[in-house]
Amino acid sequence: MSVTSSPPSLRLPPDIARLVDDLAAMRGVTAVVLGGSRAQGTADAKSDWDIGVYYRGPIDLEPLRAWGEVHPPGAWGRIMNGGAWLAVGGEKVDVVLRDADVVAHWTERAERGEFEVDGLLAYLAGVPTYSLAAERHAAVVLRGEAPRRIDFPPLLADAGALRWRFARRFTLDQARSRAARGDVVGTVGQAARAVVEEAHARLCENRCWSLNEKRLVQVAGLGAVQPLFVGVPDGGPPLIAWVERIEAVLVAA
Numbered sequence: 001m002s003v004t005s006s007p008p009s010l011r012l013p014p015d016i017a018r019l020v021d022d023l024a025a026m027r028g029v030t031a032v033v034l035g036g037s038r039a040q041g042t043a044d045a046k047s048d049w050d051i052g053v054y055y056r057g058p059i060d061l062e063p064l065r066a067w068g069e070v071h072p073p074g075a076w077g078r079i080m081n082g083g084a085w086l087a088v089g090g091e092k093v094d095v096v097l098r099d100a101d102v103v104a105h106w107t108e109r110a111e112r113g114e115f116e117v118d119g120l121l122a123y124l125a126g127v128p129t130y131s132l133a134a135e136r137h138a139a140v141v142l143r144g145e146a147p148r149r150i151d152f153p154p155l156l157a158d159a160g161a162l163r164w165r166f167a168r169r170f171t172l173d174q175a176r177s178r179a180a181r182g183d184v185v186g187t188v189g190q191a192a193r194a195v196v197e198e199a200h201a202r203l204c205e206n207r208c209w210s211l212n213e214k215r216l217v218q219v220a221g222l223g224a225v226q227p228l229f230v231g232v233p234d235g236g237p238p239l240i241a242w243v244e245r246i247e248a249v250l251v252a253a
Contacts (some may be wrong), residue, residue: 010034010140015089016049019067023051023095024143028059030100031144036211039140048092052139053083054100054146064095073097079106079118079127098132103147107133113155115163123213125167125196130156134209152207160204168197168250175243182235191246195225198250225249 012020024032036050037043053064064070068086075082083096109115110130117126136149171194178186196213199220203210210216217223228246233239 010142012142013089013091016051016091016093019086019088019093019095020051020142022063022067023053026053026055026060026063028055028057029144030054030056031146032142033136033139033146034142035096035135035139036094039138048094049088051093051095051142052098052135053095054098054103054144056100059097073099077118077120078102079129079132080120098135100147103132103136106130107136107147107150110156111150111153113153113159115156115160124193125200125213127212128160128200130160131211134211137209138211152209154207157204157207161201164197164201164204168194168201171197172243172247172250175246176240179235179239179243182239184232184234184239187239187243188229188232191243192229194246194250195222198222222249 020032023029031052031054033039033052033054034050035052037047038049059073061070061072064084067088068084070084071082073082079102081097081099081102083094086093086095106115106129110133115128115130117128120127133150136147137151139146171190175187175190175194178190195217199216199222200210202220202222203216208219210219217225225246228242228249233242
């Protein structure tokens, strides 16, 4: 179903509404959506505005460039794609570009229980390709017609938990190896990655979409591991034992 204006319950600030109108009018754009905490009703005074732009084929980015610096499609990788970080009417606005055909492709793969994980700046464990379906599921359509929205697929729940748990075991083995060599930085890095991987596995089991790694550990019920990262041993057997304590939390039912 096509939506041509903001939902009645959603009131955009005037400057952001103008930005949305400009984005919707760009050649190639099929939809403009609101994402993030504001779409989920969990925003606070410090929350920014996450605006998603779905497009198909060539896209005319000149209207967006009038608002600030633009990172074109592909600049942020095949999943995050591109976009802009803007200041609009005193508000912080993140505009993200999403190729509708790419979204459709990975959504179909997710329904079959298939996904890949891409390395991405600011992500500990990488970004799963099903995050595109997660974004669409959480988004509020402001203009146009967005790609279809799906609930968390049962096949993905099973395959995702298995794959993320395999990754977690492998990563913890690497943490133990680093600890045995006295590599504190490497040990902590691998242990932190293993925590995020286990969090992904639990969210898959619970058929819960994850948009990114923010609050992922808490949402997955792994908050008990956080205090263990305070006062990490500086090497030797205590560091190896520290990895074992991390693992004990992660494998607990």
